[in-house]
Amino acid sequence: MSFLRRRKPPENQKPTHPQPEPELEEEDNKKKELTPNKKIPKKAEERVKWSCLDNCCWFVGCVCTVWWGLLFLYNAMPASIPQFVSEAITGPWPDPPGVKLHKEGLKAKHPVVFVPGIVTGGLELWEGHQCAEGLFRKRLWGGTFGEVYKRPLCWVEHMSLNNETGLDPPGIRVRPVPGLVAADYFVPGYFVWAVLIANLARIGYEEKTMHMAAYDWRISFQNTEVRDQTLSRIKSNIELMVATNGGKKAVVVPHSMGALYFLHFMKWVEAPAPMGGGGGPDWCAKHIKAVMNIGGPFLGVPKSVSGLFSAEARDIAVARAIAPGALDKDLFHIQTLQYIMKMTRTWDSTMSMIPKGGDTIWGGLDWSPEEGYRPSKRKKHRSNAADCSADNENVSTESKARNIVNYGRIMSFGKDVAEAHSSEIKKIDFRDAVKGSNTANNTCRDVWTEYHDMGLVGIKAVAEYKVYTAGEVVDLLNFVAPKMMARGNAHFSYGIADDLDDPKYAHYKYWSNPLETKLPNAPEMEIYSMYGVGIPTERAYVYRQSPSSECYIPFQIDTSADEDDKDKCLKDGVFTVDGDETVPALSAGYMCAKGWRGKTRFNPSGIKTYVREYDHAPPSNLLLEGRGTESGAHVDIMGNFALIEDIIRVAAGATGEELGGDQVYSDIFKWSEKIKLPL
Numbered sequence: 001m002s003f004l005r006r007r008k009p010p011e012n013q014k015p016t017h018p019q020p021e022p023e024l025e026e027e028d029n030k031k032k033e034l035t036p037n038k039k040i041p042k043k044a045e046e047r048v049k050w051s052c053l054d055n056c057c058w059f060v061g062c063v064c065t066v067w068w069g070l071l072f073l074y075n076a077m078p079a080s081i082p083q084f085v086s087e088a089i090t091g092p093w094p095d096p097p098g099v100k101l102h103k104e105g106l107k108a109k110h111p112v113v114f115v116p117g118i119v120t121g122g123l124e125l126w127e128g129h130q131c132a133e134g135l136f137r138k139r140l141w142g143g144t145f146g147e148v149y150k151r152p153l154c155w156v157e158h159m160s161l162n163n164e165t166g167l168d169p170p171g172i173r174v175r176p177v178p179g180l181v182a183a184d185y186f187v188p189g190y191f192v193w194a195v196l197i198a199n200l201a202r203i204g205y206e207e208k209t210m211h212m213a214a215y216d217w218r219i220s221f222q223n224t225e226v227r228d229q230t231l232s233r234i235k236s237n238i239e240l241m242v243a244t245n246g247g248k249k250a251v252v253v254p255h256s257m258g259a260l261y262f263l264h265f266m267k268w269v270e271a272p273a274p275m276g277g278g279g280g281p282d283w284c285a286k287h288i289k290a291v292m293n294i295g296g297p298f299l300g301v302p303k304s305v306s307g308l309f310s311a312e313a314r315d316i317a318v319a320r321a322i323a324p325g326a327l328d329k330d331l332f333h334i335q336t337l338q339y340i341m342k343m344t345r346t347w348d349s350t351m352s353m354i355p356k357g358g359d360t361i362w363g364g365l366d367w368s369p370e371e372g373y374r375p376s377k378r379k380k381h382r383s384n385a386a387d388c389s390a391d392n393e394n395v396s397t398e399s400k401a402r403n404i405v406n407y408g409r410i411m412s413f414g415k416d417v418a419e420a421h422s423s424e425i426k427k428i429d430f431r432d433a434v435k436g437s438n439t440a441n442n443t444c445r446d447v448w449t450e451y452h453d454m455g456l457v458g459i460k461a462v463a464e465y466k467v468y469t470a471g472e473v474v475d476l477l478n479f480v481a482p483k484m485m486a487r488g489n490a491h492f493s494y495g496i497a498d499d500l501d502d503p504k505y506a507h508y509k510y511w512s513n514p515l516e517t518k519l520p521n522a523p524e525m526e527i528y529s530m531y532g533v534g535i536p537t538e539r540a541y542v543y544r545q546s547p548s549s550e551c552y553i554p555f556q557i558d559t560s561a562d563e564d565d566k567d568k569c570l571k572d573g574v575f576t577v578d579g580d581e582t583v584p585a586l587s588a589g590y591m592c593a594k595g596w597r598g599k600t601r602f603n604p605s606g607i608k609t610y611v612r613e614y615d616h617a618p619p620s621n622l623l624l625e626g627r628g629t630e631s632g633a634h635v636d637i638m639g640n641f642a643l644i645e646d647i648i649r650v651a652a653g654a655t656g657e658e659l660g661g662d663q664v665y666s667d668i669f670k671w672s673e674k675i676k677l678p679l
Contacts, residue, residue: 094629097645098202106652108204110251110289111211111241113234114183117256117295118217118349120192120635122177128158129171140174142186156339159218161346166219166487167227175216175228180207182214186635191627195639196253200648209245211237217257220348220491221264222508231268235277242287249289251651256583256634259296260352260512266291266520267511275508285522290650292528294643295580295634298514299362299587300355300494302410303538305473308350308481309411310555311341314538314574337553345450345481351488355410357496357515358471360677361590363408365422365469369586369671370407370539370577375569405568405575410540411468411476415561418467418542418575425466430479433461450481451554459554463545496677500601514591514602515677523605526656529592530643532632533666534616536569537579578666580616582634585666589613594672600679610656614640615665 095103122142125135131154132147140147140158147155162169176182184194193212200210215230224230238250254262266284269277277283303313344350355362363369412418417425435458451459458479468476474494478485493509497516510516519527542561546554563570569577579585591602592609599606616632627636637643646659 094641096199096202097641097648098199101645101648101652102202106203106648108200108209108651109653110248110651111209111238111245112200112205112647112651113211113213113238113241113250113252114180114193114196115213115252115254115258115262116183116192116215116217117254117258118353120186120255121183121214121217122181123159123174123216123218124177125158125173126175127171127173129154132158139177142177142183144187153339156343160343161218161348163346163483164487166223166346166348166491176214176230178212178214180210180212182212184212192255192635192638196644196647199644200651203648203652205651209241211241213237213258213262215261217349218347220487221261221352221512222268222491223348224261225268231265231277234265235269235279235283238287249287251289251647252291253294253647254291254296255294255638257297257349257353259293259298262291262293263298263514263517264508264512267517268508270520271506271508275506281521284520284525288522288525290526290528290656292530292647292650293588295531295583295588295637296529297353297583297587298529298591299357300353301538301583301587302355302540303582304350304353305355305410305477306538306541306557307344308354308477308484310543310553310557311337311344312557314557314572341553345484348487348491351485352492352512354477354488354492354494355470355473355587356494356513357677358474358494359408359469360496361515361586361675362410362470363406364471365408365425365467366406368405368407369674370584370667371404371674373405373407373569373577373667375536375578405540405570407539407575407577408469409467410470410473411543412540413463413466413543413545415542415558415570418540418561418570427466428461428464430458430461430465431475433458433479450483454480454554459545462555463543514595518601519596519603519605519607521605522607525607526650527592527596527607527609528612528646528650528656529589529610530612530614530646531583531585531588532580532616532634532637532640533578533585533613534632535579535581536571536576537581537584538574539569539577539579539584540575542570542573542575580632580634580637585613585668586671589666589668590672590675593668594675595677595679602679608656610659611662611664611668612643612646612659613663613665613668614643 094100119141122139124137124139125132126137128135131151135147138147140155157169158172158174160169161167168174180193180197183192184197186192197205197210213230213234215224216228219227225232238252241250242248252262266288267276269279270281270283272278306313361369363371406418409418435454454462462476462480465472465476474485478489489509491509493513493516495513495516497505497510500516500518504510505516542558543555544558546552546556557573559572561570561573569575577584577586579588589611592611596603596607596609603609614630614632614637617628617630619628619631627633627639629639629641631637631640649659650656
């Protein structure tokens with residue numbers, strides 16, 4: 001390469017722009033000829049670099065801007081516009097139940113007590129660690145969930161309970177939000193009790209005649225009294241409301257797990273102190289007119305088993321199948337499902353919903369009460385017990401011609417095992433398997449659960465047992481999560497009482513199990529089971545063993561297990577039956593359909609019971625009708641006009657007979673007759 005020398009200009013001569021040398025000028029001309037239409041790029045540091053992160057940020061920003069703009073316009077428009085548009089499409093809207101019944105002349109009469117279920121009640125922080133600075137009395141559960149995104153590990157730490165006691169960890173106090181706002185909305189725009197409260201207000205109810213029995217739904221029922229004196233507060237509030245309303249008894253409306261919580265309360269309030277409330281054997285008879293249970297999981301829910309076993313249900317399993325590995329990787333810098341499992345396994349209340357009654361209620365390897373259930377043959381009209389028994393023979397005859405789903409097998413390892421005859425299944429008992437440390441997870445002690453202590457041998461033994469019925473599920477959970485179940489077994493029981501007069505059943509661990517406790521001596525009281533039907537509801541699962549990896553959960557629902565025949569009810573590894581999407585109809589309805597019907601050993605005073613089912617009808621216009629006024633879904637049913645009307649009528653003084661008695665769409669009476677339980 002040649003170097004060209006330049007002469008230094010004279011000192012008295014001003015510097016001018018250097019003239020290009022001929023050799024350099026030739027090179028520049030050649031470059032221009034080669035790229036005549038292109039500009040020479042600027043310096044590298046001046047170039048604009050556009051990354052995937054920029055694209056994502058711009059996309060999120062545009063979506064948020066459009067969303068907030070539409071939200072602003074929606075809130076700014078007159079309230080009559082959405083109704084006007086909807087009425088133009090679908091016809092006039094019916095009057096809300098409160099308006100309709102107010103026109104009929106109904107007025108507030110009996111005080112009403114709401115008992116929320118699991119997860120729907122708000123929780124707020126009263127004391128926390130340094131990472132929770134500035135969150136005093138802010139909601140950690142319910143509301144906007146903003147803290148989940150800002151500080152996820154801190155949030156998990158404060159929402160978890162002590163793994164030994166089931167109570168507060170040191171230095172942390174999370175307490176239920178008080179008042180009607182505790183569970184009127186779960187998050188802004190997502191109602192729970194708000195619609196019912198608003199309709200009750202239409203006939204004259206106000207806060208002094210309505211009470212939200214908020215409690216910390218994470219801890220065991222008896223511990224809500226030990227820590228917060230919640231049961232005593234419910235007792236005092238009901239007594240006050242009855243006294244200040246002319247002695248009119250209260251109508252209690254529990255939802256979901258709240259039905260089990262109030263069942264526990266009815267035994268606690270009459271039991272002698274210090275274990276009970278000391279109200280005496282006639283407290284319920286004096287203070288309660290009716291208990292109207294909405295979606296009550298009286299006999300448990302199979303969904304709780306999958307949650308405790310693998311921190312998933314069908315929705316999580318499907319999400320995992322759509323995006324393989326996404327939930328097992330670092331989302332928000334945590335192993336999402338592992339942290340969910342670690343947190344939820346400290347919530348003792350979840351163990352209250354483990355299926356109760358074993359194989360007697362839920363079925364065995366080769367039978368189940370819902371045997372022969374076919375969605376395509378499901379009734380679409382209201383019926384009663386007589387109607388159900390009348391078509392029993394026809395349904396049974398048709399079902400014999402088809403392969404029967406083994407719903408009694410709540411968990412099966414493999415689709416072939418789920419469908420095989422019991423004589424073809426070779427089990428290896430897991431109960432005697434030797435556990436050991438799993439070296440694959442030594443780096444995960446901060447997130448790992450009790451699976452770490454099982455070892456590969458213990459994990460393999462669980463899979464080789466092949467199939468689990470309701471009676472074996474409790475043993476399985478005792479094997480895979482002994483610390484969790486040690487707390488659970490101290491507060492809950494899952495069997496069937498042989499002799500309810502045995503003194504051992506005076507212990508609080510039996511009070512939330514309707515098969516191990518008696519209803520109070522209150523013959524004038526009424527009990528309702530009110531729940532939705534017509535929605536596929538999780539009943540049994542097909543599992544597989546997960547591939548071994550760091551910090552993994554060793555079992556997953558096998559979403560590849562599907563059935564082409566829709567009457568087989570197997571999709572994404574989950575067998576479904578009739579229910580409200582969360583609670584099977586069998587669990588919600590059996591006790592009122594048979595277990596408590598008339599004078600039985602579980603209902604010695606003959607409290608009248610009613611089954612009120614609400615057939616699911618999705619909204620015709622989701623945008624304008626929201627979550628629907630005829631929904632049967634587990635939470636959305638709280639906005640069901642027919643259900644709200646039933647509650648208001650009873651609160652205004654009506655009886656179950658005046659409502660029309662039973663209202664049934666499912667085969668609950670037929671299924672109940674298949675259960676051979678001595679009554």
